[in-house]
Amino acid sequence: MGNEARVGRSELALAAGTAVNAVFAYSFVTAWRRKGAPFVPSAQAKIDAIFGRGGVLQSHVRRRQHAVDLGSGGGAFVRAAVRNGHFARATGYELNPALVLFARMQSVLARGEHFRLCSLWDADLSDADLVFVxxxxxIMVALxxxxxxxxxxxxxxxxxxxRFPDVENGRTTALVEEASQWVDAGLQNLSxxxxxxxxxxxxxxxxxx
Ligand SMILES: C[S@@+](CC[C@H](N)C(=O)[O-])C[C@H]1O[C@@H](n2cnc3c(N)ncnc32)[C@H](O)[C@@H]1O
Structure with missing residues (x-):
């Protein structure tokens, strides 16, 4: 490989590394300032445990109009809700503009997959049938x-x-724990x-x- 090609590749690697670091740095700063988690994508096995055969969705969710991800990251939950869970629509709320852009690009041809550059604390939950976080x-007490x-x-x-602490401590709450499950995810797909x-x-x- 010539010197020019080597320089080109290392510049590309540097640019990609900087972009990835910027996404994570932004994520940590916003997470710290705005009360939320830094960007760590859910393992695919967890998404499958919700939308796959015999998953949470089949046994527990009765209506499939609207699914919401509070802090939607790369958008995997929103895509799976519409494409595998057959929700009419799904909305991801996310503070990191790079992640919103990335998620929107993957849903550009899809119907019903929406990503809002908006704090999860301002999310509209009034018609949500399924919420993922x-x-x-x-953040669990306030959430x-x-x-x-x-x-x-x-x-x-x-x-x-x-877990939500009130439920864990046995205090009365309108959220009732129903079917919690262990998911064997391993460290897959660089997650x-x-x-x-x-x-x-x-x-x-x-x-x-
Ligand atoms: C642990 S990641 C989960 C990503 C995705 N839901 C998944 O499971 O793959 C949490 C996400 O929440 C976002 N986030 C943190 N605080 C937030 C806030 N106040 N409002 C909206 N998004 C927030 C982060 O940028 C990050 O993408």
Whole structure:
């Protein structure tokens, strides 16, 4: 390989590395400032455990009009909700513009797959049938309050790895844990997500707040 080609390749690698680092750096800063998780994509096995044969969706979700991902990252959940879960539409809320652009590019020809450059704390949950979140422990108390205030009765919430503390501590809440399951994910497809729990909840009644 000539010197020029080598220089070209290393410039490309540098540019790609810088872009990836910028996405992750942005993600960490926004996560820290705006109360959310940094960008770590869910393992494909977890997405399959929701939308695959015999998954959470088949046994627990009764209506399939609208699925929501709170912090949608690269958009895998939104795409799977429409393409495998046959939801009429799915919306991802994401603060990182690079991830929103990346996700939109993959859904450019798809109907019903939407990505909003918007904080998950401003997400409209009023007609959500299924909500997915891969958050961090520090947001789970406030998130539980938002979900119980805004979700319609019967909506299903799936949380990757982290439990809602009120449910864990046995306190009365409108979110009832229904079918949590261990998913053997391994470290697949360069995902940093690993084997772990998917916690599944149903919103039983409006919060009295
Ligand atoms: C752990 S990743 C999960 C990504 C995706 N849901 C998945 O499971 O593959 C969390 C995502 O939430 C985004 N995020 C963090 N805080 C947020 C906020 N306040 N509003 C919207 N998105 C946020 C991050 O940029 C990141 O992409």
């Amino acid at each position: 891969y958050g961090v422990p520090s 539980e309050a938002k979900l119980t205030r805004e979700l319609p009765v019967d909506a299903v919430v799936v949380s990757n790895l982290f 940093m997500d690993d084997s772990g729990m998917l916690f599944v909840y149903r919103h039983r009644a409006k919060s009295s707040e």
